[in-house]
Amino acid sequence: xxxxxxxxxxxxxxxxxxxxxxxxxxxxxxxxxxxxxxxxxxxxxxxxxxxxxxxxxxxxxxxxxxxxxxxxxxxxxxxxxxxxxxxxxxxxxxxxxxxxxxxxxxxxxxxxxxxxxxxxxxxxxxxxxxxxxxxxxxxxxxxxxxxxxxxxxxxxxxx
Numbered sequence: 001x002x003x004x005x006x007x008x009x010x011x012x013x014x015x016x017x018x019x020x021x022x023x024x025x026x027x028x029x030x031x032x033x034x035x036x037x038x039x040x041x042x043x044x045x046x047x048x049x050x051x052x053x054x055x056x057x058x059x060x061x062x063x064x065x066x067x068x069x070x071x072x073x074x075x076x077x078x079x080x081x082x083x084x085x086x087x088x089x090x091x092x093x094x095x096x097x098x099x100x101x102x103x104x105x106x107x108x109x110x111x112x113x114x115x116x117x118x119x120x121x122x123x124x125x126x127x128x129x130x131x132x133x134x135x136x137x138x139x140x141x142x143x144x145x146x147x148x149x150x151x152x153x154x155x156x157x158x159x
Contacts, residue, residue, distance in 0.1 A: 040099035
């Protein structure tokens, strides 16, 4: 049986099975002999929850592959990839929607930090830490007012 010598990037939207067993959805930007440059890699996250009928249901979502960065492009060594496949059309649509939102958030974060100095960013971080400490002390104190608790910014949730 003869196999055609095909390029990994025939279709640029892939699911990669990595050596650690994780599945990563991504857009392939560039392929090298030993590595791939990918955009907005998203790890498949499966969780089991119990519904109101006491049935266990598995939910599948996407989360950022690497946290704590605004970067959207990453290099993955080919030696860490067990296999790859094209995304199905419906998963590709979902991935594009989630990755577009993640890229917009990264851009917004970068724009917010470009206009401020490192000292201003540290002051903002200190203020947030102090507020968090106040709120955590309030958990032990039932006298805390509900209006003192800030609303949660759910823009950061990707799914």
